[in-house]
Amino acid sequence: MDSDVDSAIQDKAFKIVTATTISGGSDTVTGALVTFVLAMTMFPKTQAAAHAEIDRVVGRERVPEIEDRELLPYVTALFYEVTRWHPSGPIGLPHRLTTDDEYHGYHIPAGAVVIANIWAMLHDENVFPEPDKFMPERFLGADGALSSSAPRPDALWGFGRRICPGRHFATDFLWIAMVHILAVFRIEPAVGSDGQRDEPKARFSPHHISAPEPFRCEFKPRFPGAENMVNSVDTAD
Numbered sequence: 487m488d489s490d491v492d493s494a495i496q497d498k499a500f501k502i503v504t505a506t507t508i509s510g511g512s513d514t515v516t517g518a519l520v521t522f523v524l525a526m527t528m529f530p531k532t533q534a535a536a537h538a539e540i541d542r543v544v545g546r547e548r549v550p551e552i553e554d555r556e557l558l559p560y561v562t563a564l565f566y567e568v569t570r571w572h573p574s575g576p577i578g579l580p581h582r583l584t585t586d587d588e589y590h591g592y593h594i595p596a597g598a599v600v601i602a603n604i605w606a607m608l609h610d611e612n613v614f615p616e617p618d619k620f621m622p623e624r625f626l627g628a629d630g631a632l633s634s635s636a637p638r639p640d641a642l643w644g645f646g647r648r649i650c651p652g653r654h655f656a657t658d659f660l661w662i663a664m665v666h667i668l669a670v671f672r673i674e675p676a677v678g679s680d681g682q683r684d685e686p687k688a689r690f691s692p693h694h695i696s697a698p699e700p701f702r703c704e705f706k707p708r709f710p711g712a713e714n715m716v717n718s719v720d721t722a723d
């Protein structure tokens with residue numbers, strides 16, 4: 487920021503940016519993480535595949551870092567599928583047309599408000615076959631690497647000048663949070679008082695910011711020493 491600008495203005499600008507980051511991103515990021523936990527509880531084979539990749543590439547002596555991302559294509563595909571399967575913002579922000587436009591024969595006058603149906607875009611079976619299925623493999627090629635031709639769920643972040651300004655930060659944060667959880671925990675359905683597993687269902691709140699309805703699960707250390715890894719991260723300088 488320009489050093490000649492009054493410090494009071496700088497302070498106000500920093501406060502606005504910080505408040506915007508919190509108000510605009512906290513609920514959506516939280517929703518995505520809870521959706522991830524739900525998916526891992528519902529789809530143990532997918533979770534096991536992610537565990538296997540992390541163990542093979544990173545091992546069990548440390549937690550993965552952001553620098554490991556290119557070496558963990560399945561985890562990245564899993565991240566993509568979480569955000570596609572149920573986007574935290576299923577309905578995009580409203581846009582107002584500045585000029586007349588036409589879409590598939592429909593005239594849209596200047597000044598009209600257009601709202602993107604993000605959920606429908608990410609469940610278009612012509613783009614994402616079997617869209618209701620949770621399949622990280624849709625983003626991978628036959629060799630197990632990320633497919634350059636597979637469509638990404640980029641609609642999640644919006645469009646044009648109102649695209650999410652924090653999308654890069656959110657992507658990095660969500661990826662590292664997911665991979666850290668996967669590195670040390672196995673997520674399972676909770677066991678009820680009757681001794682039966684409480685298998686969750688894919689039910690989500692019907693709101694502008696959507697998240698899974700309450701469900702029960704258990705986080706269990708995957709291997710001896712996993713708890714120490716969690717504690718070492720928590721107490722790191």
